[in-house]
C-alpha cells in the first residue's frame with residue numbers, strides 16, 4: 001500500500017487501479033445518548049457505524065447505499081475527520097492515521113475532501129466564487145497571490161463554468177452552478193479521495209445529469225477515488241464501480257456494481273433492489289416486500305441485524321452474527337444462508353414448520 | 365389501461381394562479397388545462413418550481429391569499445365550478461370528496477393530538493357516526509394502511525411513528541372520508557425506497573378497491589411509470605405535454621419531455637454512456653422567456669419560438685403537446 005500515485009498504473013478489469021488508497025478496518029462510530037437530570041450522563045450508545053471494513057482503490061467509486069440512518073453519512077464524516085472514530089483503523093496511502101499528530105492529520109485532510117448535499121448551504125453567502133474556491137488553499141497557506149486567478153479560472157473551466165463566474169456570489173447562481181462551485185472547491189486541494197454525500201439529491205433532474213457526467217469525467221481524467229452516497233439507487237448504479245449495502249451500521253454485501261445490482265446475494269439487498277422504480281411502464285416488476293421497520297441502532301438485534309425482517313430467517317440467525325465473507329470473486333456477503341438462498345434450496349421462513357422459529361419471529 | 369369510463373371528475377380549464385410579490389408577479393400557473401377521470405391515476409411531473417404544488421393547492425383553494433390569487437380560468441368538480449362556491453360548501457367538498465396528502469407528514473399532522481384522535485375527529489366531522497363507530501372505523505383504516513397493532517397504536521402521538529408510518533397515517537386520514545379524488549403531492553419523496561414501495565402499493569390498492577382517482581405529483585419518473593394511467597408534464601407554469609403513460613415513455617413529443625426522459629439514469633445504463641442533459645436552468649417565473657418558455661434551453665428551437673406562444677395541439681386522441689414543431693399553422 002505504498003504511494004505510487006505518480007506511477008502510471010493500468011486500470012484493472014473493473015475499471016480502476018489496483019493500488020489501494022484508503023483502507024478502513026473495523027471502523028466504529030458511536031454517538032452517546034445523553035440522559036439524566038441535566039442530560040450530562042451517557043445512558044446508551046447509538047451504534048451508527050459498527051464494524052465496517054473496505055478498501056478504496058485509486059480511480060474507484062465506492063457507492064454506499066442503504067436506508068436512512070444506516071450509517072452512510074457517518075462513515076463519510078468520520079473519514080474526513082469531521083468526527084473522531086470510536087474504534088477501528090483508517091489507513092490512507094499506507095499510513096495508519098491513528099499514528100499521526102494533529103498537524104499531520106490536517107495535512108492529510110486536504111487530500112480527503114467532501115462535497116455536500118445542499119450546494120447553497122455549503123457555500124458562504126458573503127464569499128465570491130473565487131473566495132470560496134480559494135478558501136481551502138488559504139487555510140493551508142498554500143496560495144501565491146499571483147497565481148490565484150489562474151487557479152480559479154482553470155478550476156471553473158474544469159467544472160464547466162466560465163471564468164466570469166469567479167466574481168459572482170452564490171445567490172447569483174443556480175443550484176447546479178452552485179454544486180459545480182462546491183466540486184471546484186473540493187478539487188482545489190488536488191485531493192486523492194472525494195467524499196460525495198448526496199451531491200445531486202437537491203438538484204433537478206435535468207441538472208443532475210450534467211453533474212453526474214462531470215463527476216465521471218473528472219474521475220476518468222484525474223483518477224480520483226470517490227465515496228458516493230445517494231438514496232437514489234439508479235444514480236449510484238450509474239457512477240459506481242463497487243457498491244456496499246449497509247444495514248444498521250454494518251455492510252451486508254459488497255461487490256462489483258453489476259453483481260450487487262443484478263445478482264444480489266443478501267436478502268436485504270434483494271428487497272432493496274426490487275423496490276427501485278423502473279422508468280418504463282411496460283415493465284411490471286416483482287417486489288419483495290419488506291415487513292416492519294428498521295430497528296433502533298441503540299439496541300440492534302443480536303445475531304444477524306436483519307433477522308427481524310428477513311424472509312429467509314432461521315433460528316441460527318437470532319443467535320449468531322454472520323461474517324462478511326467472500327462468496328465469489330470480489331463479492332462478499334454477510335448471511336449464513338447466502339449459498340442456499342442463491343441456489344434456490346432455502347425455503348422461505350413462512351414455509352418452515354418449526355414452532356420454535358415461528359415463536360422467535362413473533363408469529364405465535 | 366381499460367377505458368375507466370370517460371367520466372370526468374375534475375376539470376381544470378385554462379387556470380391561472382399568480383403570486384403578487386414585492387419583486388413582481390410570479391406566474392406560477394399560467395394557463396393549465398387538464399381533466400381527471402373517475403378511477404384514474406394522473407401523474408403531474410416536472411422540475412422544482414414548475415407549478416405542480418400551486419396547481420394542487422389551487423384545486424383545494426388553499427393558495428395563501430395574499431400574495432396568491434387565482435386570476436383566470438376555472439376549476440370544475442363534477443361539472444360545477446369550485447371557484448364561485450361559498451367557503452362552507454367548498455370545505456365540505458374538500459373534506460368529503462377531495463383529500464390531500466402532502467410531502468412532509470410531520471407538518472401536516474397535529475403534534476399534540478394522538479393519531480387516533482385526529483382520524484376520529486375527521487370521521488366525526490364528515491360523517492354522522494357515534495364516537496364508538498368512529499373509533500372502530502379509525503382502527504380499520506389504520507389496519508388498511510398497514511399499521512401493525514393498530515388498536516394499540518391509536519393512542520400514540522405522531523412523533524412516536526417513523527416517517528413511513530406517518531405517511532401511512534396521513535393516507536388513512538385522507539381516506540377517512542372515502543374521497544373520490546386523492547391529491548398526493550410528493551407522497552414518497554422523503555421516504556426510503558423500500559418504504560416508498562409499500563406506500564405506492566397502498567395507493568394502488570386504493571385505486572383498485574375503491575376506484576379512487578389520484579393526482580400524483582412527483583419529480584420521480586420511475587414512480588410515474590409505475591403508478592400512472594396518464595401523465596401531464598409541466599414546465600414553468602405550463603403543461604407542455606399530456607398523454608397516456610405508454611405514449612409519454614415510448615413516444616414523447618415535446619423536446620422537454622424527451623430531454624427529461626434522457627436525463628435519468630436507468631438501472632441498466634452503463635457508466636461509460638453519457639447522460640443526456642438539458643442546457644441552462646429553470647427560468648424565473650416573474651419574467652419568463654417570451655414565446656415558448658422552453659426556447660432558451662431547447663435544442664430544437666426555431667426563430668419563431670422566441671416570439672410565438674405555442675398553442676396546445678392534439679396529435680392523436682388524448683395526446684396533447686404544446687410546441688411549435690407540431691403546429692401546422694406555423695409550419696414553414
Ligand SMILES: Nc1ncnc2c1ncn2[C@@H]1O[C@H](COP(=O)(O)OP(=O)(O)OP(=O)(O)O)[C@@H](O)[C@H]1O
Pocket residue numbers: 383385390391392410411412413414415416417418419428431432583649
Ligand atoms: N407563497 C408564495 N409566494 C410567492 N411565490 C410562490 C409562493 N408559492 C409558490 N410560489 C412560486 O410559484 C412557482 C411554482 O411553485 P410550486 O411550489 O408550485 O412548484 P413545484 O412544481 O411544486 O416545485 P417542487 O418540485 O419544488 O415542489 C415557483 O416559482 C414558486 O417560487
Ligand code: SF4
Pocket residue numbers: 266267268304305306307310311312313314317322334335336337338
Ligand atoms: S443471516 Fe439469516 S436473517 Fe440474516 S440475512 Fe441471512 S438468512 Fe436472513
Ligand code: SF4
Pocket residue numbers: 618619620656657658659660662663664665666669674686687688689
Ligand atoms: S416551441 Fe420551439 S422552443 Fe418550444 S419546445 Fe417547441 S421547438 Fe422547442
Ligand SMILES: [Mg+2]
Pocket residue numbers: 416417418549
Ligand atoms: Mg411541490
